[in-house]
Amino acid sequence: MTSAPDDISIGIDFGTTNTVIALAGPEGAAEALHFTQNGVVHRTYNSALCFWEDHQGAGTQLRMEGGPWAVEQFLVGSAAHRFIQSFKTFAASPSFAQTRIFRQNFRFEDLLSAFLRSLLRHADRPLSFDAGKIVIGRPVRFAGASPDEALAMKRYRTSFGRLGVEHGHYVYEPVGAAFFYARQIKEDATILVADFGGGTSDFSVMRFERHDGRIQATPLGHSGIGIAGDAFDYRIIDRVVSPRLGKGSDYVSFGKRLAIPNGYYANFARWNQLAMMKSNGDLKELIELERSAVDPAALQKLIDIVENDLGFALYRSVSAAKVALSSADQADFRFRQDGIDIEETIARADFEDWIADDVARIAETVDEALAKAGLGAHEIDKVFLTGGSSFIPAIWRVFGERFGEDRLMTGDQFESIAYGLALIGRAERPEDWAMRN
Template sequence: MPVAPQDLSIGIDFGTSNTVVALADSQGRVEALTFYHRGGSLKVYVTALCFWDERHGNGLRTEVEGGPWAIDQFLEGLTAHRFIQSFKTFAASQSFQETRIFRERYRFEDLLSTFLRTLKRHGGERFDLSARNVVIGRPVQFAGSHPDDDLAMNRYRAAFGKLGADHARYVYEPVGAAFFYAQQLNHDATVLVADFGGGTSDFSVMRFSRASGALRAEPLGHAGIGIAGDAFDYRIVDQVVSPRLGKGGSYRSMGKILSIPNHYYANFARWNHLAMMKGSGDLKELRELARAALDPEPLEKFIDIVEYDLGFALYRAVSSAKVALSSHDETEFRFSGEGVDIQAMIRRRDFEQWIAEDVNRIADTVDKALTDAGVEAGEIERVFLTGGTSFVPAIRRLFVERFGEERLTSADQFESIAYGLALIGQTADPARWAVAA
C-alpha cells in the first residue's frame, strides 16, 4: 500500500553504486521511492552523474542528468560529456578538493547536491527534504586509505543543506539495517548487522529490547572497512581481463626490453575511469606503447575499449560473472564489442584465492566490531546480512564459521537500510539513533 503524503519521514541510503530513498508514515508503513525509466519502475537510483554541453542561442549551457538517465546520456555519447560515478568514495578524501567540469569547478558537496537535485527531479514532490523528518545513512568508516570523518560529514551537511535538510540526522548505515530487521523481533536480542555496499563493509553490534511495546536499542560497537563489492569486481578484472589487454607484456625502448607500466590498468578499478583516459593523455601514451610493444594486439584491444566507451558493458560482464560464481563452481566470462572478444572460464576456487586477502581483512573488521562491543561471537543471537556481496560464498562461509548457519538471516539487498532509516524518523526520539555531530 502506498504511503500517504502526510507526516512522512524520509530515509536516504546514499550508496557508492546505488542510492535508495524510503518513506515511512506514523503507522509504520514504509515504501521505497519509485523511479520510472524506459517503461520500467526502479527502486534504486544509480549513483552517477553525466554532464554535457548544449547550445542555447549563441552560447553553451551545461546540462546534467543523474541515475539511469546519466548512463543513458553517457552511452548515447552524442556530444562531449563528463561522466562521474561512485563519487561517494571521495567524501573523506583531503586530496580531493574539486574537479573542473567544462567551465565550472565542483567540490564534493557540489557533486552531491547536484546528484540530489536530479533525484528530486525524477522522484517527485514527495522527495521534499525541507518539509520532512530526514534520516541519512553514513558508513561506519568512509572509503579511502586515510579517511577524514569530520571532513566527510561537513561535506554531507553542506550538500544536504542546499536542499533544505539542515535538520537531517545522520545514522550509521548498519544501524538503519538493524532497525529494519528488529521490527520482526519479539524478544530481547543482541544482533550483529553486516552491511556490504559497493565501496565499504560496515558492522554494528546492537542490543534490542522492547518496553511497553516500544523498541529500544543500545549500540554496543561498530567497525568498518573500505573493501566491498567493487573490490571483488576489480579482482576479476585484474586476473582475467587486464592480462588479455597487455598487462604483464613488454615493449622495446632505446634498445631495451621494458615492462608495460601497470598504472594504466589501475583505471579498471572503476569503469568510468576508462572513459576519462581519453582526455588525460593516457590514450596517446597507450598508442605509443602499442607501436613499440612486442605483442601489440592486446594493447590495441585496450585502446578500443577506451575509444568506444566499452567500460560500462565490460563491468556488467564482470558483475554477471561474480554473481554466477555465487551459485556455480565455475562460469564462463564473456565480453564482446567493437572487435574486442574476451572469453575465459573462471572457477570459484580461483576467485576465492583472488579475494582471500580482502576476505581476511573483512573478517578482522568483524572481530573488531565484536571487541568494540565487548561481546563474544557466542553472545550474538542473530546475524543480519544485507548487500549483494553477502551472497558471495566466501563471505557467507566467514559468518557461518563464526556464528553458525542457524543464526544468519538476510533481507532485500538494496532497500533494508533506507527502510530502517525512514522508520527511525518515525520514532519518538530519532536523535538518540544518530551519530553525534
C-alpha cells in the same frame, strides 16, 4: 502513503552503486520512492551522472542526467559525454579537490548535490528534502586508503544543505539495517548487522530490548573496511581482463625494454578512477606508450576502453559473472564491445582464491566489531546480512563458521538500510541513533 510532506520521515541510503530513498509515515510503514523510466518502475536509483554539451545556435549548454537516465544517455546518446559512477568513493579523499567536466570544474559537493536534484526531479511523487525529518546513511568507514572522515562529513552536509537539509541526522548504514530488522524480533536480542556495499563493508553490533512496546537499542560496537563489491570486481578484472589489455607486457624506451606501469590497471579497482583517466593525463600517456609497446594491439584495447567510455559495459559484464558465481561452480565471462572480444570461463574455486585476502580482512573486521562490543561470537543472537556481496559463498562462510548457519538471516538486499533510516526518523528520539560528532 498519503501523509503530508511535513508528516513523513525520509531515509536516504546514498550508495556507491545504487541509491534508495524510503519514506515512512505515522502509520509506521516504510516504502521506497519509485522512479518510472520508459514504463519501467525502478525502486533504486543508479549512483551515476552523465554530462554532455547541448549546442544551441551560437551557445553551448552543459546538460546532466542522473540514475537510470544517466545510463540511458550514456548508452544511446550521440553527443560527446562524460559518465561518472561510484563517485561516493571520493567523499573522504583529500586528493580529490575537483574534476573538470568539459569546461567546468566540479567538486564532490557539486556532483552529489547535482545527483540528488536529478533524483528528486525524476521521483514518481513530489518530494523535497526541506520537509519532514531527514535521516541520511553513512559508512562506518569511508572508502580509500586513508579516508578523512571529517572531510567526508563536511562534504555530505554541504551537499544536502544545498537542498535544504539543515538538521539531518547522520546514521551508520548498518544501524539503519539493524533498526529495520529489529522490528521483526519478538524478544530482546543482540544482533550483528553486516552491510556489504559497493565500496565499503560495515559491521555493527546492537543490543535491542523492548520496553512498554517500544524498541530501545544500545550500540555496542562498530567496524568497517574499504573492501566490498568493487574490490571483488577488480579481482576478476585483474586476473581475466587486464592481461588482455597489456598488463605484464613491455614497451621500448632508448633501446631498453620496460614494463608497462601497473598503475594504469590499478584504476580498475575503482570504477570512478577509470572515468577520470581522460582528464588526469593517463589517456595521453597511454597513447604515447602504445607507439613503443611490444604488444601495441593489447594496449590499444585499454585505450579504447578509456577513450570510448566502455567502463560501464565492462562493469556489467564483470558483475554478471560475479553474480553467477554465487550460485554456480563456474561462470562464463563475456565482454564484447567496439571490437574488443574477451571470453573466459571462471571457476568459483579460482575466484575464491583471488578474493581470499579480501575475505580474510573482512573476517578480521567482523572480529574487530565483536572486540569493540566486548562480546564473543556465542553471545550474538542473530546475524543480519544485507547487500549483494553477502550472497558470495566465501562471504557467507565467514559468518556461518563463526555464528552458525541457524543464526544467519538476510532481507531485502537493496532497500533495508533506507527503510530502517526512514523508520528511525519516526522514532521518539532519532538523535539517539545518529552518529556522535
